[in-house]
Structures are given as structure tokens and as C-alpha cells.
Amino acid sequence: MRNPFHMHEIPVDAPFCNRETELRELLSYAESRANVVLYSPRRFGKTSLVRRVQHALEENGAVTIFADLFGVASVEDVAARLAKAVFQVTHKREAFWKRALQAIRSFRPILKPDAEGGLSLSVEPSSPSVTGIDLLEETLESLGTFVEKTDVLVHVALDEFQEIVVLREALRVEAALRGRFQRQQASFFFVGSRRRVLLGIFNDRQRPFFQSAINYPLPLLPFEQLVDFLNERFAAGGKPCGRDLSRRMAETVGCHPYYSQKLAFLIFASCDTVTEQAIAAGFGKLLASERPVFEAIIQGLSLHQRLLLRAIAMEPTDKPLAGAYLQRHRLSSVGGVQHSLKQLAELDLIEKPDRWRVVDPLFTCWIRDQLEKTL
Numbered sequence: 001m002r003n004p005f006h007m008h009e010i011p012v013d014a015p016f017c018n019r020e021t022e023l024r025e026l027l028s029y030a031e032s033r034a035n036v037v038l039y040s041p042r043r044f045g046k047t048s049l050v051r052r053v054q055h056a057l058e059e060n061g062a063v064t065i066f067a068d069l070f071g072v073a074s075v076e077d078v079a080a081r082l083a084k085a086v087f088q089v090t091h092k093r094e095a096f097w098k099r100a101l102q103a104i105r106s107f108r109p110i111l112k113p114d115a116e117g118g119l120s121l122s123v124e125p126s127s128p129s130v131t132g133i134d135l136l137e138e139t140l141e142s143l144g145t146f147v148e149k150t151d152v153l154v155h156v157a158l159d160e161f162q163e164i165v166v167l168r169e170a171l172r173v174e175a176a177l178r179g180r181f182q183r184q185q186a187s188f189f190f191v192g193s194r195r196r197v198l199l200g201i202f203n204d205r206q207r208p209f210f211q212s213a214i215n216y217p218l219p220l221l222p223f224e225q226l227v228d229f230l231n232e233r234f235a236a237g238g239k240p241c242g243r244d245l246s247r248r249m250a251e252t253v254g255c256h257p258y259y260s261q262k263l264a265f266l267i268f269a270s271c272d273t274v275t276e277q278a279i280a281a282g283f284g285k286l287l288a289s290e291r292p293v294f295e296a297i298i299q300g301l302s303l304h305q306r307l308l309l310r311a312i313a314m315e316p317t318d319k320p321l322a323g324a325y326l327q328r329h330r331l332s333s334v335g336g337v338q339h340s341l342k343q344l345a346e347l348d349l350i351e352k353p354d355r356w357r358v359v360d361p362l363f364t365c366w367i368r369d370q371l372e373k374t375l
């Protein structure tokens with residue numbers, strides 16, 4: 001029986017839980033050519049949602065450009081990804097392809113047959129002497145020309161937008177992007193999960209993007225809708241589980257979109273009938289499968305950050321600087337804790353709605369489990 005859940009990226013036509021309001025609002029913003037900052041903790045479904053918004057826009061005739069800025073290493077890289085995204089979306093649409101070729105002057109597309117019998121697209125700069133900010137400026141100007149010459153809505157999504165802050169010339173990049181985007185009759189969505197960093201770009205008076213977009217937080221999935229979704233999907237897959245067990249699954253992962261989907265996938269794959277035991281076993285598998293991700297996060301932290309993260313996972317607190325807390329968790333100086341708090345928050349690993357806690361509910365369980373096993 002085919003698994004009705006998805007382990008990997010969810011296709012745009014696969015059943016999606018809830019998000020009707022978000023889809024409607026985001027579509028409306030895009031159509032009014034507004035700019036939006038879409039943010040949430042990791043794996044809440046931002047990219048999937050934007051893909052759906054763009055899919056709906058395309059069905060209404062728009063041209064939708066999607067550039068992922070994850071891991072950008074230079075200004076040239078940002079420019080190349082933008083240019084590539086324009087060519088990628090237009091090369092299947094004759095009329096727009098010609099316009100893109102005329103408009104995008106800074107890069108030229110290279111099409112090569114790929115292993116699956118299709119074509120792979122890459123880009124190379126048209127003139128090797130234009131580099132850095134100049135290349136980005138030229139690409140943005142080209143994008144502007146493309147938007148101008150296109151008589152339908154152009155929508156641009158920049159995923160993992162906060163990555164631009166790691167560039168040496170970050171402020172100049174922000175200024176260049178802001179200056180050009182402002183003049184274009186397109187709608188831009190800036191998407192990301194490092195909330196502090198991303199919101200810093202848009203809500204700091206000193207920065208070029210200050211108040212230039214609508215802040216749009218994406219929340220967890222609503223409990224009852226998630227229960228309906230799980231219930232329906234298990235029934236559609238031929239393994240009806242009922243609302244009580246669906247509730248148990250939703251509670252187990254705290255309505256987290258990605259973990260709900262993955263937990264359900266693992267449960268469906270390994271049992272004929274859903275039971276409490278099958279849910280517990282599925283949760284064990286989920287924790288085990290996320291282990292490499294969690295270990296990689298821990299490895300990227302300093303010893304002090306690890307200690308503080310552990311303390312907050314074990315004991316969320318609104319007073320991390322209190323003497324008793326420091327002592328209980330063997331944290332050294334107040335200054336050290338302040339520093340690590342800031343860094344962990346910038347990495348979006350911890351947050352403070354009312355008290356400091358670890359953002360990811362599964363990561364919290366995993367840290368607690370690890371400690372129980374080792375201490």
C-alpha cells in the first residue's frame with residue numbers, strides 16, 4: 001500500500017494540512033505586488049507554502065522566480081543564483097525566454113543534456129571583468145528590465161534570505177537589493193528561519209530594508225486541523241486510525257509540520273494497524289533518524305554554548321542569569337551566559353516567548369534523552 005505521507009519534499013499537488021488562510025493572504029499580497037518577510041522556526045513549511053503560492057500565481061498567468069540563497073559564498077554567487085532562477089523559470093516558456101535572454105545581460109545561460117535525458121541549466125558571467133557588487137547591480141538592473149518588459153505579474157521568492165548577512169559586503173548587498181527592488185513592479189517574498197537575523201534586516205532603522213515588507217510569521221499547525229489531516233490520510237492509505245490516535249500523534253510532535261509528516265510516514269510504513277505502541281515505536285525511529293542533524297548542530301557549537309543549550313533543554317527558564325541556575329547547570333560567568341544566549345538565539349536554537357526554551361521540540365527530547373543515557 002502506498003504511503004500517503006512524505007519523507008522528503010512534499011510535492012505542490014500533494015495533500016497539505018490547513019494553511020488556507022496563509023495561502024489566501026499571501027496570494028493576495030503577491031497579486032498587489034507587496035513584499036513579504038515569511039519567517040518561522042525551521043521546517044514549519046515555509047518553502048512548501050511559497051511553492052504553493054507560486055504554483056497558484058502561475059496558474060493565473062504570473063511568472064514566478066524562486067532563488068534559494070542557502071550557503072551563498074559571495075556577491076557573485078547571489079547574482080548568479082538570481083540570474084539562473086530567471087532563466088530556469090522562463091526556458092520552458094518561449095515568449096518569456098526571449099525576453100529573459102534580451103533582459104539579462106550580466107549572465108548567459110548554458111543548457112546541457114543531463115543524465116535523465118532532460119536539460120540542465122547553469123549560468124556564466126557574460127563579461128569576466130565585471131565582478132562583485134557591480135555584477136550584482138547589473139543583474140538587478142537586468143531583472144528590472146525583465147520585469148518591465150513582462151506584462152504579467154512577476155513574483156520573486158528569495159529563500160533563506162538571511163544568508164546574505166554572512167557576506168563580507170553584506171550591507172552593500174542589502175543596499176543594492178533594496179534600491180533595485182524598490183523600483184520594480186514585482187512582488188518579493190523574503191523567506192527564512194533564522195528569525196532574529198532575518199527580522200534584523202527588515203526591522204532595524206539603520207538597515208536599507210527597514211520597514212520595506214510585511215512581516216508574516218508562520219505558526220505551528222492548528223491542533224484540530226492536524227488531527228483531521230492525519231485521520232484522513234491514514235484512512236486514505238487504507239489504515240484508518242481514528243481521531244484518538246491521530247490526537248496522540250499530533251501531541252507527540254507538538255503540531256510541528258515536518259515532524260508530524262515524518263512521524264506519520266514512519267508509523268504507516270511499519271505497522272498494519274495503528275496502535276499506541278506503533279506510535280511510540282515510530283517516535284523512537286523519528287528521534288533516531290534526526291540524530292545526525294542534531295549531532296551536527298551540537299558539533300557546530302562551542303563548549304559553553306552546548307552547556308547552556310543543555311541547561312535550557314532540561315530546565316526552560318526566564319532567569320538564566322540567576323546564581324542558582326548557573327550553579328545547577330555548572331555555567332560559569334554571567335557574561336559568558338549572556339554571550340552564549342545571544343549566539344544561540346541568533347542561530348534560532350533557543351527563543352524566549354515567556355521564558356528561554358529550545359525552539360525545536362524534538363531536539364529538546366533528544367538532548368534530554370542523551371543526558372539520561374549518559375548521566
Ligand SMILES: Nc1ncnc2c1ncn2[C@@H]1O[C@H](COP(=O)(O)OP(=O)(O)OP(=O)(O)O)[C@@H](O)[C@H]1O
Pocket residue numbers: 006007008009010015016017018019040041042043044045046047048049192193257258259261
Ligand atoms: N501544511 C503542511 N501539511 C503537511 N505537511 C507539511 C506542511 N507544512 C510542512 N509540511 C512538511 O514539512 C516538510 C518541510 O517543509 P518545508 O521544507 O517547506 O519547511 P521550511 O519551513 O521551508 O523548512 P526550513 O526552515 O528547513 O527551510 C515538508 O516537506 C512537508 O513534508
Ligand SMILES: [Mg+2]
Pocket residue numbers: 046047048159
Ligand atoms: Mg525552507
